[in-house]
Each structure stands twice: as structure tokens, then as C-alpha cells.
Amino acid sequence: MPMNTPRIMAFTRPDSPFKVVLLYAIYSALWVVAGDGLLMLWTEEGHAGWLLDSAKGLVFVAVTTGLLYALIKRLDSRHVTVEAELQVSQQRLVLALEAANQGLYDLNVQTGEAVVNDTYAAMLGYDPKTFRETNAAWHDRLHPDDREKVFQVYSDYVAGRLDAYRVEFRQRTADGNWRWILSLGRLVERDGQGRPLRMLGTHTDINDLKNAEARSADSLAFATAVLDSSPMGVLVFRQDGRTVLANESAARIVGASLPSVLQVNFRQLESWRRHGLLALAEETLATGKETFHRGPVTTVYGKAIWLEARMVRFIHERTPHLLLIIRDESEKHDALDNLRLLETAVQAAPVGWLVTDPEGVIQWVNPGFTVLTGYRSEEVIGKNPRILKSGRHRPEFYAAMWGAIKRGEVWTGEVLNQRKDGSQYNERMTIAPVRGEDGALAHYVAIKQDITAEKQLGQQLARAQRLESIGMLASGIAHDLNNVLTPILLSIELLKIRYPDANARRYVETVENAAQRGAGIVRQVLTFARGMEGGERTEVQPRHLLKDLVRLIEETFPRNITIEYDTPRDVFPVVGDLTQLHQVLLNLAVNARDAMPAGGMLTIKARNHPVVAPVDPALAPLKPGEYVAITVTDTGTGIPPEVLDHIFEPFFTTKPRGKGTGLGLSTVYGIVRDHGGVIQVHTKENEGTTFEVILPAAVTEVRRDPVVASGPVLQGEGRKILVVDDEEPIRLITSRVLTGRGFCPVEAVDGQDGWREFQAQHGDFAAAIVDEMMPRMSGRDLARHIREVSSKVPVILVTGLMDSGSRPATEVDWKAFGVRIVLHKPYSEAELLKALAVVLGEPPSA
Incomplete structure (x- = not known):
């Protein structure tokens, strides 16, 4: 069965x-x-x-x-007795825990299920009758910032790495808030293999304690921050003279470190006795009366300052203490001295000084103002500077001036004003707003300098350009110069025959080039004298052309026009008539000057400007190839839309009668077109205008120059080079040089683009040429990324922050980024190939 x-x-x-x-x-x-x-x-x-x-x-x-x-x-009798006693003990424990507001849990370590008491659930705002606790639910209620810490403690305890389980954390309550809990626990049962089976523990609500600690910490931090951020020195001394507290400002004021200040006993300081501070301290401690000190002192650390001190007695723990608040008034005292010196200098200055209130009412003038305008101080104080108006400026001029200074800007310009006797004079005036301690506008300060003689000289020079007699003068000068240059040029060939060796020939060619340049200047003068006829076209380097132009306009244009000039060394030459090109740029510069009667910024730049297919419609006459763009930019009045469409028409002008023929821009347009180029205009009213002349570059003529090798030629053999630069011309020319040497360049427009290309090619590059300053990701960051992925790819970092020339990246900061060579802009083809040969471990090319 x-x-x-x-x-x-x-x-x-x-x-x-x-x-x-x-x-x-x-x-x-x-x-x-x-x-x-x-x-x-x-x-x-x-x-x-x-x-x-x-x-x-x-x-x-x-x-x-x-x-x-x-x-x-x-045995059964004993079991019954023990079980009864255990039940009584458990009931006592539960009652004790509930009386102490302790939550009790009994955790099955293997299943994660737990039995808890009512206090455990009520502590978190849950109904004890329906609340069920598990490890997963407990995990979900943990604050995200506490989870890693809590689970680390739990894991270490269960694994036997900690003797006790004790941890504080935040639990999300039933209403969504957070409550601080102190959790204690102990393993009470393991299986035969020692694995934990059962864990008993308690949860204690410590939310009020944590909040109190936080408030206490916040209060202490606030008090400490206030004390540390105070610009005044704060020190506290016991009655016996020992220092018990000091802030950093106090140490800075006396010229010492904070630890050394905390070791001071003021009763032992000779400097306190010498300057009367000790007597004040004893008086304050004895009477409780607040005392002050103001005057020069030399601290025990040897620092001389103008000190302002305040002493107050207070009682702490039944012991009198001395509170000392100090402030270094040296700067203020020196400022008063400097102010008195400044007042003396202003009174003696040969220029006029004028101070007004925010409404423009004159409050003070110096003697130089009287010399300049003829008005005495008592005649102008309380009046408006408009008494100096000459009536020669439009209301828009003054509106722009007042708009600038009311915006808090410094205004500088030239003004035609009228003296007390009715005579007019030109002045260069600078007006600056002055703000009070509250940041509000308090005054305007104007500095006036008489530039009448200077202005008249400039006007005479500008007027001379429009006089018909300049032709006769130019012809005479050209004739005399030709007489001087002719024997020089005739002697050149004789000198070449007489001195055939290479060294002597170099000096002869230098003389020849200088003479030819002088002859070109003569032809330029003659062309201006005869009018525009067009002469011989040669290779012209824009850098030289613009340099001569800038030198001329710096000497003749008003000083209230600031001139900026920028032409990189790698700009291509152009083929053209030097005289005509000079006429084009001078005409554009003069127009820019006339557009800025109150002064401004004139910027002249040249750069390489490749044109690629498909050609932009605005550049339709041009074919794809290399070009040079020359821009002339002013910050003047701009060109209204109704005028813009007519500026290149003959005899069209907006200038007053007698000040323009209307042929300037039409002549410029004709010369540029005749040279195979285009001219573009970009303008915005009241902001300025840019004329951009784009001419074909003489690239082919330069490339036909023979190259003589001085050693093994660096060959790319199809190796890939990563070229990263946000300047398209540099990127383009660098790639062309590398392609010509047999390399396979891969271009990237910035650091992030370069990193994508590097990853897409799986780092299959022989080297990387990286610009340092780029948007989105710098060259140094890109070099570091490349090094982290492949240390075998050498990086050449290109920078424009130091002198030219390349050098190994021996500095620690460069090597840390994986940079092998630092190549400085501007660099030549030879310098680039030399750097590349070094990082590739090959001999440099020619």
C-alpha cells in the first residue's frame, strides 16, 4: 500500500x-x-x-x-515554555519600538520581501493595513542622490565588509515629499553555506534633526560668508590681548597672513603703543565706551597705511572682549592728494576743460577754456554749451553726440564752434559721462583742443587735389624726377656687365628694382596729371599697394579718422596698371573720408578670394579660379537705397556743388571692369559702407617660377593628412600645397567637423594639421581627442599668437594635448613642408 x-x-x-x-x-x-x-x-x-x-x-x-x-x-514542554517567553519578549519589543516611534522591519534577504510594523508604514504616510514592503519598493522611494551610497553600505554589510549596517537616507513619502530616515540593521540568520537569509532592523525618523542641522549650518555659513566677504577688517581680542578671531580683510590690511594675525597679542605690540591704539583699547575695555582712530600708522609687519579704526567692547561667556573694525583709507587719502594735483594740472593745462550737470548746464571751466573761447568762468557757469554753436552743424550731428553720451558712451569728434568775439575755430572734443557712487549719471566732462591750424592744413591739402593746377605741378615734378632716374636706369646694364658674379648682381638688381619703382611713381604722377589713360600692366603685390596708400592717407586725412590696415603675407599678387589701381583705392578712401565728417573708422583689407563653381550670381562675370578681394570700409552715414542704384552712373553725385564731379565711382567701375574684376557695395544707413574690389590673382605667373631642390623632395605617396581650419583660404591653400606634394588632404571646417572626419576614417591619417583657435572645438581639444584614440597620428598645431616659425612642441601643456609641432602664422610653403617632414620622420623638402 x-x-x-x-x-x-x-x-x-x-x-x-x-x-x-x-x-x-x-x-x-x-x-x-x-x-x-x-x-x-x-x-x-x-x-x-x-x-x-x-x-x-x-x-x-x-x-x-x-x-x-x-x-x-x-522536549515539547520546554518548546511551549520557550515559545511563550519569546512571544512575550516580542510583544515587549514591539511596544518599546512603537513608544520610541521606531519602524521595525524583518527582511528576507533572498526574496527581498519584508515584514514591517505599523510605525514603519505610518512614518512614510502609508496606511499600515495595505502597506507592503519589498526591496524594490524601498529602492524606488530612495532619493536619487542617496541611492549609490545606501546600496554601497548595504552591499558591504551583507558581504561582510562592514561590521554593522547604519545609514542615513531620504525616502519619498506617500504625499511626494522627502523624509530623512536612520536605518539600522543586523543579519540574524544564514544558511549552511553562510549566505545571509534574514535581516532585522529599525527605521528612525530624523527629519527634524536634519532640518535643524541644515539651518544651523546655513546660519554658520552665512555668518562666515559675511565675515569673509567684508571689505573691512574684523578682529576680536580677549581682555588679556590675545586674538581669538580675524578675517582675511584684516590680514590683508595689516600686511600679514591670517595665521600670523591670530597669534598676535595687542598688549605686546609696540606699534599699538606708538600710535595710541593701546590707550584707546584700554579705555574701551575699561569704560565700554566706543572709540575711534583715524590717521597714518605703520603696522607691526612694516606696512604703512592710512588707518580708520573703531573699537567696541562686548561680553562673551562672562569675559570682556574687544571688537576692532579697521579699514585701509590709503587709496582714498592718496586719491584726495591726486585730486588736488589733478586740479592744479587742469588749471594749468593748455586745453579747455568743461564740466556740466546731466542736463548740460555748465558748472565749472578751467582757464584753458577761457583762452580757447574768450568766455570767462563767471560768464558761462549756469549756461548751456550751445552758446558756442557756430551754426555749421546739422541738428543730426548734435543728436548723435547727445545720444552717445546719454547711453554712457565716450564721444570724440571734431566740432566747428564760435568764440565770444564771433570768430570760428575747429576743436577736437571728447565728452565722457561721470557717474556717482550710486551709479547714476552725475556730470559730463568735456576736453576741448584747438585744431584750427591743423584742420586748415588738411582742408588746404584736400582742396589742392581738386585744383586744376595740380596737373602742371605734377608734370614739372615728373620731369625733374625723370632727369634723375634716367642715368640710373641707363647705368644698370653697364653695372651688370661690369659685375657679373652673383653677389654683385644681387645688389645691382636691388638698385634696378628701386629705380623701376621710382619710375612707376613718376608714371603715376604723370597719369594723374594727364587723367586716366591706362599704362603698362605688371604684377602688383596688394600688400605694397595698400601700404603706400595707407601712408598717404595717414598724412592727409583728418585725425578723427582712425585707419586700420590688414593684408596677410600670403595674399596673391594681381596683374594690373599700378597707377589705375592706386587711383581706384584712393578714390574709394576719399569717398569714405567724406562719409565720416565727424570722424570714424576707415578699414582697408586684402585677402585671397577663391571663386568656385557654381559662381555666385553677384560674381557672374567671373570664372572659377583664384582672386584677390580688397575692401574699403567706413563707419559713416551709409548710402540710402534710392541712391545706391545710381552711384556708378557718370556725373551722378550727392555732394554739394563744387565738391564733386560725379565721375569718381564711374571711373572706379570702369577700371575694375577693364582689369577683369568686379566691384560690390554693402551698405547700411548710419552704420557705414563697404566697397569690395575683386580682381583676378596672378597665381599662374607665380607658379611658373622654377623651384630648385636643395635635398630630397618630400613625397606624400597618397598618405592622408587631416587639415582643420575655419579660415577657408588657409584651408584651401594648405590642401593645394599638400596635393601638389602627393598627399591626400581631408578638409574640415572646425574642430567638431575634424573629429567627425577622424572617426569616419577610423584614424587612418599620417598626420593632422590643426588650427588652434576655432569655433565649437579648439585645436587643442581636437589634438587631445586624437591622442586618446591614436597616439600614432602626429598633430601639427597652427597658431597666430606668437612669432612666425615652427618649433617642436616641448612645452608640457602642448605635449599633454598630443601636439608634436607648433607652426606659427603666417607660414610659407617651405615652413609647412619642413614641419610635416619632422613629424613624419623624413628629410625636409626643397
């Missing part, structure tokens, strides 16, 4: 010792009787032996059964 295991297990449960004993007796008796009976079937003996053996077995069973029952009964 098969065994019903569930029923047997139920029958033999520990709370029924009688059933255990009875079952044991029945099975034992059946075995003895049935066992011997079965044996008799296999023996030939009689039944007497069988009965005897059965009796012996039954007696044994009876005895052992009684003993077993007694033993189990005793």
Missing part, C-alpha cells in the same frame, strides 16, 4: 507527541511479528521458537516506546 506522505507529515507534526510514539510502536510491532513470520516460512523449526522470539520483540518495543514518549513529552 503506497504511503500518503502529506497525511503522515500531518500526523507526525511536533504538537502531537502521542501520535509520534503510537505510530512508532505500531510500525515496530508489525515489523517484529511480520518479520519473524516471514522468516518461519523459510525455516523448518516448530512454532515454539517463533512465539518466544515474538515475545522478546514486543517487550523491547514496549520499553523503548515508553522511554521515547517521556523524552518527547519533556
